[in-house]
Amino acid sequence: MNDVLLRVTDLRIAYGAGSRATPAVRGVDFEVGRGEILAVVGESGSGKSTIAHSLIRQLPDEAHIGSGSIVFDGVDLLSLPLRAMRTIRGRRIGFVPQDPSHSLNPVVRVGEQIAESLRRHMGMTAAAAAQRAVEILREVGIPEPEVRARQYPHELSGGLRQRVLIGIAWACSPDLVIADEPTSALDATVQRHVLDRMQTLARTHGTAVVLVTHDLAVAADRAQRIVVMEQGLIVESGSARDVLTAPAHPYTQRLVAAAPGLNSRRLTPSARVGDRAETRDRRVLVEVTGLSKTYAHRGGAAPAVDDVGFTVQRGTTFSIVGESGSGKSTTARLVARIIEPDAGTLRFDDVDITRWKGEQLRQLRRRIQVVYQNPFGSLDPRMTVRAIVAEPLRAFGIGDRRSRAELVREIIERVRLKPDLLDRRPAQLSGGQRQRVAIARALSLRPEFLILDEPVSALDVSVQEQILQLLVDLQDEFDLTYLFISHDLGVIRQVSDSIAVMKDGRILEHSLADEVLSRPTHAYTRELIGAIPGAVAAPNVSG
Numbered sequence: 001m002n003d004v005l006l007r008v009t010d011l012r013i014a015y016g017a018g019s020r021a022t023p024a025v026r027g028v029d030f031e032v033g034r035g036e037i038l039a040v041v042g043e044s045g046s047g048k049s050t051i052a053h054s055l056i057r058q059l060p061d062e063a064h065i066g067s068g069s070i071v072f073d074g075v076d077l078l079s080l081p082l083r084a085m086r087t088i089r090g091r092r093i094g095f096v097p098q099d100p101s102h103s104l105n106p107v108v109r110v111g112e113q114i115a116e117s118l119r120r121h122m123g124m125t126a127a128a129a130a131q132r133a134v135e136i137l138r139e140v141g142i143p144e145p146e147v148r149a150r151q152y153p154h155e156l157s158g159g160l161r162q163r164v165l166i167g168i169a170w171a172c173s174p175d176l177v178i179a180d181e182p183t184s185a186l187d188a189t190v191q192r193h194v195l196d197r198m199q200t201l202a203r204t205h206g207t208a209v210v211l212v213t214h215d216l217a218v219a220a221d222r223a224q225r226i227v228v229m230e231q232g233l234i235v236e237s238g239s240a241r242d243v244l245t246a247p248a249h250p251y252t253q254r255l256v257a258a259a260p261g262l263n264s265r266r267l268t269p270s271a272r273v274g275d276r277a278e279t280r281d282r283r284v285l286v287e288v289t290g291l292s293k294t295y296a297h298r299g300g301a302a303p304a305v306d307d308v309g310f311t312v313q314r315g316t317t318f319s320i321v322g323e324s325g326s327g328k329s330t331t332a333r334l335v336a337r338i339i340e341p342d343a344g345t346l347r348f349d350d351v352d353i354t355r356w357k358g359e360q361l362r363q364l365r366r367r368i369q370v371v372y373q374n375p376f377g378s379l380d381p382r383m384t385v386r387a388i389v390a391e392p393l394r395a396f397g398i399g400d401r402r403s404r405a406e407l408v409r410e411i412i413e414r415v416r417l418k419p420d421l422l423d424r425r426p427a428q429l430s431g432g433q434r435q436r437v438a439i440a441r442a443l444s445l446r447p448e449f450l451i452l453d454e455p456v457s458a459l460d461v462s463v464q465e466q467i468l469q470l471l472v473d474l475q476d477e478f479d480l481t482y483l484f485i486s487h488d489l490g491v492i493r494q495v496s497d498s499i500a501v502m503k504d505g506r507i508l509e510h511s512l513a514d515e516v517l518s519r520p521t522h523a524y525t526r527e528l529i530g531a532i533p534g535a536v537a538a539p540n541v542s543g
Contacts, residue, residue: 013063039212040211104165109149111134183195184215188488188489216244259490268472269472286311289345308506319496326504373454386423388426439474446478
């Protein structure tokens with residue numbers, strides 16, 4: 001590669017010491033040219049974030065570099081004294097972390113946080129740094145930068161906070177920026193705007209970027225070259241086009257197949273049983289009419305859900321898609337009767353359940369269950385898997401100890417978990433395993449209706465695909481009806497029969513999935529579709 005800016009050679013990093021050391025990076029080599037965007041792709045535990053932090057020498061205390069070199073513009077960063085490294089970090093190498101809520105100082109105004117970097121590394125006066133901070137906020141696409149500069153991080157949305165971090169990283173016009181999962185917590189349209197801005201800054205300033213991501217579709221959209229990591233090793237590297245169109249390694253092939261933005265097909269059951277699908281009851285199971293919910297706040301009151309209505313047929317998946325704050329999760333909680341509506345009617349199996357309370361509502365829980373976004377937060381960390389799945393059975397007095405144990409084992413196998421996990425606790429499971437446990441618990445009462453609130457958004461893409469396929473298979477096996485909530489149209493189109501698009505508490509359009517995805521009638525829906533990661537690169541896959 002001509003004009004190499006960064007060269008990493010035989011990098012080996014482990015966590016812990018001695019016989020208990022766990023290798024995280026195992027002999028990695030790669031290069032980055034000046035002005036190039038290189039994507040480092042891999043799932044959780046692949047070692048990609050460890051590499052990102054090693055490039056700025058900010059590894060946690062328990063991490064140790066065993067060997068290798070990180071040569072930046074002819075200088076091995078691993079051999080530099082810490083003081084010299086501090087002058088390079090921020091001035092010549094910028095860093096964009098994953099989570100702005102933990103990376104910005106909550107008690108310092110955002111303009112001052114940018115100005116601090118300018119004073120420290122560029123020697124600017126306080127007045128000049130403050131003025132330049134406002135200009136940087138404008139450059140990263142933040143509206144009303146003079147106003148925003150005087151605000152604290154909590155007064156900004158997640159997308160605006162992430163743009164502030166990008167502004168800090170680029171403040172001193174560095175030669176290299178490392179972006180570690182910079183948009184993984186953002187909605188698709190916000191993600192696109194943030195990545196657009198980062199790409200523009202890279203092009204304008206001639207800055208090289210190492211983009212660390214678990215999402216191959218994001219990498220395909222933004223990078224010239226891609227490095228794919230698995231279990232601390234680089235298993236494949238090449239141009240973005242070559243990696244997408246002709247992936248050589250089985251792991252890369254799985255990532256390409258699993259990436260929602262690159263995968264446009266509707267998932268089908270793995271093994272349909274007989275002709276049940278043709279004879280099933282497809283009458284309306286859930287009917288929502290005029291549903292509204294308003295929350296009071298210091299400035300007055302804001303409708304979270306405003307006159308929402310839809311129907312869901314038995315055995316089908318009705319999906320609601322929208323960005324954070326659109327009202328989709330509040331709608332799910334209203335339909336689940338977790339919160340009370342201010343207005344509107346909920347009918348389940350042709351019975352009005354809107355005002356059910358007490359034992360009526362408790363018995364309804366046997367027929368309607370919810371699976372949440374974060375299984376680690378919804379599973380009791382003190383309980384074993386066996387106890388978690390059996391808990392609803394005990395609560396409703398179903399069976400005796402022996403029959404419950406048999407049911408739990410059967411359900412665990414149905415969600416494709418091994419029985420030897422039954423005595424583990426949530427902390428001893430992977431994210432995908434925890435979500436399968438949450439699904440098993442929801443299924444233990446044999447419900448008819450599952451409400452799935454962002455059930456895969458916290459998972460790596462290949463694990464997402466496994467869970468989505470599992471949900472499709474379980475729906476076919478048990479004739480389940482789903483209300484599926486997501487901000488990701490790439491995920492939505494893999495599971496949906498019908499789709500509703502929400503914004504500001506209202507449904508803008510809803511129809512059959514193919515209609516919404518191929519012939520959207522609302523500009524906002526078209527924007528959501530255009531923001532699906534992989535939309536830029538997807539034509540290359542087939543070409």
